[in-house]
Amino acid sequence: MEQILQQYQSVASTKVMTWFHVGKINDFPENGGACIKYKAKQIAVYNFTRKSKWYACQNVCPHKMEMVLSRGMIGDLSGTPKVACPLHKKTFSLENGENLNGDDYKIATYPVKIENENVYIGFTD
C-alpha cells in the first residue's frame, strides 16, 4: 500500500519536466472528472467548467486505496475546489490535496495545461 502511495507526489507547475498529452477537452465531462494513464500512474482529471479551471490528482483514494477518485463528484467548500470520493465521500482539496474532513490523508495534485483544446498533465518523470 505504501508502494502505491509513494508513486504519487504532488508536482509544482514550475518543476514540470514532461507535459503529457491526455486527450481533448471534450473527452472530459463538464464539471466532472475522468481517469488517464501515465506510465504506471492513474491520474484523475477534472474539467471544472463552472470555475473555468482544470485540476488533476491521483486516482487512488488514500482511505481505502481504490482507484476511484476520478468518478467522484466535484464542488467547493467555502470556495476551495474539492472532490468527494465515491466510496465513502471523503473530500479532498483539488488545490493542495489536503483532506477536508479533518483526517490525516493527503492526495498528490498535478498541474494541467490546455492548448488548442488539448489537455496536458505535468509530470517530473
Next chain:
Amino acid sequence: MKKVIVIGNGMVGYKFCEKLVNKANSTDFSIEVFGEEPRPAYDRVHLSEYFGDKSANELLLAPSKWYLENNIKLHTSSLISSIDPSKKEIKTYKNESFTYDYLVIVTGSSPFIPPIKGVEKKGVFVYRTLEDLDAMKSYASKLKSEGKIEAAVLGGGLLGLEAANAAKELGMNTHVIEFAPRLMPRQLDLPASNLLKQKVEAMNIQVHLEKATSEILGENGIESMAFNDNSSLKVDMLIISAGIRPRDELARNSGIKIGERGGIWVNNKMQTSEKDIYAIGEVALYNDGIYGLVAPGYDMANVAVEQITGGDLTMAPSIDMSTQLKLIGTEVASFGDPFIENDEVAVISFENKHKGIYKRINVTKDGKKLLGGILVGDASDYNTLFQLYINAMKLPENPEDLILGARGGEASSVGSVMDFPDSAQICSCESVSKGAICGMIQDETCCSVSDVVKNTKATTGCGGCKPMVVDLVNESLKALGKEVKETLCEHFSYNRQELYDLIKINKITTFNEALNLFGKGNGCETCKPALASLFASIYMETANRQITIQDSNDRFLANIQRNGTYSIVPRVPGGEITPEKLMVLGSVAKKYDLYTKITGGQRIDLFGAELHELPLIWKELIDAGFESGHAYGKSLRTVKSCVGSTWCRYGMHESVSFAIEIENRYRGLRSPHKLKGGVSGCIRECAEARGKDFGLIAVEGGWNLYVCGNGGATPKHAILLAEQLDDETCIKYLDRFLMFYIRTAAPLTRTAPWLEKLDGGIEYLKKVVIEDCLGIAEELEKEMQGLVNQYECEWKQAIEDPEMMKRFKHFVNSNDTDNNIEYVPLREQKMPKAWR
C-alpha cells in the same frame, strides 16, 4: 519555561495535552509525550467501528500534524521503562533519558487475563488496541477459510458484549461466557439482565451464565474450553474481556505509592506520592477506585492541567459511572446507583415482556430526587433521566410518569431540555453545560449545531448527547426569534421541499441554472445528488442527462462495491422469473465471471463487473428482455410478493400479479430515499409487506394498505392507512401517498422517519391521502401518472448513445483496464481482496 513530560498517549493523555495547549499561559510550558503504541492517540471508545467502515486514521483523536502545530514533541513506539523521582528523570526502553519539571503518568490499563491453564494458546485475544483488532481480523479470516467459525468471549460485561458483537460481525458463530449469574453484573439487576440475555440470544449470540472456565484446550491453537461443571464448548477463537488492570508497573518500580489492589494512588489534585508527579486516567487510584470510562479521565486531565498551570481546581469526591451499551443493536443504559434499595429509597419498575422493555428508577422516599436507574429495550429517555439525576433536579409530582409517560395529557412528563438549569451538564465527556451552549447562541458566537460542536467539542466523545445539543441549539435560536431553517448545504439556503417548488414553478432544468438562480458557489456532494433526485422526480429525467451531478452509483447506473467494481441487478418484477431468463443471468454471470447472489428483494445481484464491462453486460441483458432494476438509485427498488392465491392454498388474492403491476407502475421512480414495497396474499404475510415503505396484505374484501415501514438499522412496522381497498383505489392511494412523500421529505429520509416528523402523523396522512384535506389529491395523481407515462429504461438509453457511453471507460487515453483490482476465492466463487 517548564518542561512537562507525559507518559502514555491514549485518550486521557491526549486530552491532557489538548487542555494544556489551550491554556492562556501554555507558552510557559514545553510538552514532550511518550506513547508505547505506534500511532498517535485514537478513539478507543469507538474502537469497534474499526470493524465497520472506520479506518485507523479516522479514529485518530488528532492527526500527527496537530502535535507539530502545537509544539508538542510526540514520540510514538516509545515505551518508558523507568522513572527516577529524585533526579526528575525518565528513561526509555532504549535507555535514553529525559528530565522533567512535571511528570504526568497516563499509562491507562491493560485487559486482565485470568490465570486459566492454556490462556497463552494461539487464537486467544484481548480487545483493547488497534493491533488487537488487526490480529483478530486476520485470525478470523484464516479460520473461516478452514471452515472454523466458533468464537467465544470470556466476560459478559459492557466490553465483552461489544466484543461479542464484533466477533459476530467478523462472521463468527459467537458465544459469551460469564462467571456471574447475569450479564453486565455491574450495571444491571436480574430482570434487566434476563431481558438483555433474551435480546442478545435473539441476535444469535449464545449466552452461558455461571460458567467458570477451568482450562483452554487445543493442539496448535485453542480448540475448546472446559468448565468447572465438567461441560465444554468447541471454540476456535477466544476473546478475553474479564476486566482491566491499571498499568502501574512503571510507577511501582519507581517507588511511587500504589494501592493495595493496584493503581497509582492520587489525591484530589491528581498528585501522586512523589513531588511534581501526577497520575490521571485509568491508571489513577482516586478515592479507592479505578474508573474505566473516559469522562472521569477527562475530568482528571482538567484537574491536572489546572494544578500544573497554577489553578486550584480539585476533583469532585464522587465519580459518576453512568453508561450506555453501544453497538449491539439493543438499547441498554444504567445511571447513578442502579441497585440501591433501602428504607430511604422507593424503587419504581416497569416491564413489558411483549415489547421487551424494562425500566427501573430509584427515587428518594419523598419522591423528590432521582438516585439511579436502568433502561433496557428503550433507552430513549436516558439523556433526560441522566440530567435529572446528575443535576439533582426536582422530579414531577408522580415520578412514575418518568418511565411510564404522562397518562391522559399529551405533554411529555419530563419537560424539555430548556427546563434544565444552566449548570446542567449536557456533554459529560467534554464537560459542556447547558449554559455554555445556550450562551454561545445568545451572544452570537455560534449560530448552528456545527458551530457549537467546533467551539465546545460537545458530542465528539461518546455522542450520546447529540439529540440534546441539537434541541438546545434550535430552541435557543427560536427563543431569539431566529428562524431555524434546515438548509440543504452551504450552496443552497433552502430545504428540499422549497427547492422542489422553485424548480417546478420556474421550470428549471439544469443544476447550473438552479445554482445560478437560487444558490451560490459551485455545488458539492450533498446538493448535487439532491437536485438530481428533484429533476428526476419532477421531469422523470434519467441519470444519463446530467451525469456529473449524480451520486456515485447513479453516475454509472450500477452499485459501486468496495474494490471500485460494480454490481448489476436487473429488474425482476414481483420476483417472478422464467427459467429462460434465469439461464440468461446464469450464462452472463459465467461469461463475465461475476459473483452471484440472491438479494433480499427477490432478485439476482451480479458482482464484480468492471466499469468498461457494464455496457457489454447490459447489452446482453437488454437483448434478453431485461431492464434496469434501479438498485443503484434512491428510487423504487422492488415490490416483493408471496406466491398468492394462484398456487397457495391459503391465498386470498393474486399477490404476484398485483405486485408485478405495482412494480411496473413505479419502476424508475426516484424519491428522497429508496422505496420498497411488498404484497402478501393473506395475513400470514410471507412477503413481509409491513417491513416496507408500502405494503399490501390481502384480506376478505380487498387489500389492507400499510405505509412507512422499513427494515434496516432501525426496523419499523408499516402502519395501516386504509382497509379493504379494491385494486384501483389501492393504486390511487399509493399514487397520492408516494407523491406527497416525494414532494415533502427531506433528502435521504425514508418514509418512516418522514412520517415521524410529519405534524399530525398518520392521522394527518390519512386526511391528506383519503379525505383530501389539502385539496391536492387530484394533482398528486396527475403528477404520478405523468411520471409513469414518461418511464424509459435508462440502461437502454445509455447503450444506444455513443456520447453517453463515453463514461464507461476506465482510462480516457488508453484501452487498458484498472490493474489494481484483485480477488481471492470464496467458496466456489470469488470476493475482492480485503482492504489494506
